[in-house]
Amino acid sequence: MSPPLPYSFYTLDPKKTSSSKPQLILGPFQGKVACQIIQFGRGVCGTAAAGQETQVVPDVEKFPGHIACDGDSRSEIVVPIIVNCGETEGGEEGKKVVVAIIDVDCADVDGFDDVDRKYLEQLAELLARSCDW
Secondary structure, three states, rough: OEEEEEEEEEOOOOOHHOOOEEEEEEEEEEEEOOOOOOOOOOHEEEHHHHHHOOOEEHHHHHOOOOOOOOOHHHEEEEEEEEHHHHHOOOOOOOOOOEEEEEEEOOOOOOOOOOHEEEEEEEEHHHHHHOOOO
């Protein structure tokens, strides 16, 4: 398997948290220049954020609305970082909210499997508990 290509973190845009159109803004990343803003529901990252579910995409060319930040990317995994809203400033107790996502690309089709999913989801849970969102 090829090594992963770019990886990035996108965080919830604090200026858009109360709007009907939340969006993610680019945080720390490695690789080619990535999209700076992604609306919930747009591309793999926005789909993971809107649905609050990990997205494992075996072939990005077959994903409707895929946003191509790196032409070498052939597969992608995106894991949302979800917290209870009561744990965030001004949040509604009990409601879950996506505060960030982890996005990793690979140069191979089928570059990610259940093992990758398991450990990236564990990382997302650790970040959700350990960071002051």
